[in-house]
Amino acid sequence: MKIVVAIKQVPERDAPVRIAANAKWIEERDLAWAMNEPDAYALEEALQLKEKLGGEVIVLSAGPERVGSTIREALAKGADRAIHIVCDDLAGGAGGGLRNLDALSVAKLLAAATKPESPDLVLTGLQSEDLGLGQTGVILAELLGLPHATLILHVEKTDAGIKAKRELEEGWFQSIEMPLPAVLTMQSGGTKLRYATLMGIKRAKTKELRVLNAAELSVGAPPVLVLDQIALPRKQKSTQILGGSPKEAAATLVDKLKTEARVL
């Protein structure tokens, strides 16, 4: 099975986020970067399918040069080859990569690079950890003219196509069957991720990494959605002291956790 996995590089989860001077994006200097977690699960699912069925896993990522480290990580974990769509200077961004693009523009780039590969399956995370739009994979399916399913935890090959496990609300799951080729957006946590190994990194050095220039893919059309301003959430802290006997206080606490905080 030939599988394309679209991955995105995002700021490391515990990186200190500061708003840039123009308030249009975060300050990228001194940031550490990592693979978007749902994309890591998409990659893992692809690698497991390949180990079971044979075939090829191609990672695809759009972004500036720094994205190379995440691509190498994917190759080190077992992807066979990679395509890097370099988009440094798009739409007036000074080295800003994807930040001036909307989900449609990114999906257009990914689609243009995916189409010539004619994969059996395209996997990507259901959303990114930075912007969290949750649209790129779905639009990509539309642009490729392929059926898609979202929130997938697990994929199995069947005679007719694939069987996929979707996560619904409140602990419900849905099992769906669909034909190939298809696009799936993957949910985190469906499987165990593998760790990167020294052998993987050494082997990755000899794997093919094709670099495409975003401008050459001629997808045209300016973004329809423009990021206007970002802001950090305002800190809200409120403390309530629950009175009464420990028993009463506990009962009130449970009630508040259920109705106000909604964590139970």
Place this chain on the structure above:
Amino acid sequence: MIAFLPTLAEPHQFSLGERLVFLALAALSVYFFWRRFGPILNRIWQSKKDPDFHLRPVGRRVWDFVWEVMLQAKVIRERPLAGIAHALVFWAFCAFALVTLNHCATIFGLGFVDPAGRLGRLYFYFAAVFAVGCAVAIAGLFVRRFLVRPKWLGELSWESGLIALLIFLLMATYLAAFFVANASALRALWWAHTLTLLAFLPLIPHTKHLHLVLSPFTVFLSRGGFSRIPPLSGDEDFGLVAGKDLTRIVSLQAYSCVECGRCTEHCPANNTGKILNPKEIVLGLRGYLNEFGPGSDQLLLGKYESQEAVFACTTCGACEFQCPVGIEHVPMIVGLRRGAVNTGAWDDDHGAKFFLALERGSNALGMSAAERDKFVEKNALPIFDGTQEYCLWLGCMGGYDPRGREIVVALVRVMRHLGVTFGVLRKEKCTGDPVRRLGNDLLFQQLAEANLEALAQFKTRKIISICPHCVRTIQEDWKEFGAPPEVEHHSEFLARFASKLTPVQSQEKIVFHDPCYLGRYRGVYDQPRKIAALAGELVEAPRSRERSFCCGAGGGLAFLGEEKGERVSHVRAAELAATGAGVVAAACPFCNTMFRDALAFQASESRPGAPAPELLDIAQIAARGLPEN
């Protein structure tokens, strides 16, 4: 006066037939020796060259040789009675070298030491003294092995009995020659001695007595440094994956094992019901080499080595420290782990999650770096900018663990009181200690390089840390990727200022637990005791200093979930509590966290009603005497 003593008698004339029989038997003996020993030597020689091996500094090697081989210091120190007995046998062998040569030469009339001559008499008496010592010692060792039977020696082996008998015979036949005058009896004695000798030789490479020949070389050629993990070389080196990865030093060590079981006796994993037995790790490599040879692609983890055993090691180094023949167990065990982890063969839920957390985050506890920032901010810890004397390395435990933070806060109080300037890094990653010991070289390199870069920015010269694991990793393991700054453990720092610290003596007894990475790894024993003694009367645990028993957290095991069998920490905590001390002093945040739970368990389960001793880091003891703000 020596003239009044009996003289060693030798037969004078040997017939041609006797000479021919001797030559034939000697050839046979040498043949059977070499038939076994040759291939062993070949397997060692055919092993991979050690990429980082340097003969220099030779002085250190000569000293190790004199101390450990000639003086038998390690053998004696760790098991005094059996050790002295062994030393007597060894010294007798050395003294006998000339005796044996002369003995064999006499059959051809070529004897070169005259038993009646002045020097000859002196020499033969010198050898006789050793022979008496050796005969008594070997008899004692025989009694120990076959009647007392300490469990560390393992199954009874007929070989050991035979060897003991032969050695005893060698000595007895030598000594008897002083008292026999009858010519035919003398001849019989000569032949008895000779036959014993010729029977002994081929037994050497067929039994663990191979150490007679190999271990002097093993000690002389050791890697040096304690538990030093050798660097990987080239693009195809992932640690000890298969036979082709075994280096000459590893193979030499594998064949040198004398199966004394000291390593097993002191192994915390083995003593608490894990399947790890360091002796079996070494003998496993030997078995592998015998069956597959050094160039093989057959995986090492399999028939001869168990993955579960390899990952049960706390890297406390007790085995290596005890080993009388210079075997370096920890690099072997870590080497096997590297082979499994660097190739992705190790599949462990806890391990994979731990590695992923460090791939994506900054600390071994898997917490957000913002938590560290909050701690730094809350305690107004200055940020290191190169102007302060010390860079205070928080480490994962000091930066994120509540108990570890208390230790840092205490140390900071002391440093402020002493007027020593310090600062903490704005961003700090795990030193890579647990991943290094678990064998993940990729992750270790990334962490070491990121940290070295951060430190280089400010031209850091001195680092101080509350964690012996951080200290060791920064000082030794980072060297592979750069030049780390000087680093010291807070016990060393505090001991220098001990005179300026006020003792707060309670009436209680206090017991200090030596952390493996401070004691055996760094050789620091007295400094933390000096500080601990500020709190009261110091008592020692049964196993202390070099023989300290691990807390169970090292080697990355703190992050691998529940252990099988008894918990190492419970065994050690019980031992510490049994000293009757009211305070347990620790000097490592990992020991601290292990004992916190273990001592509480002690108090609640195994000795209900008895109050748990108070657990304090030496920094907290030092801070107790300071004036409030």
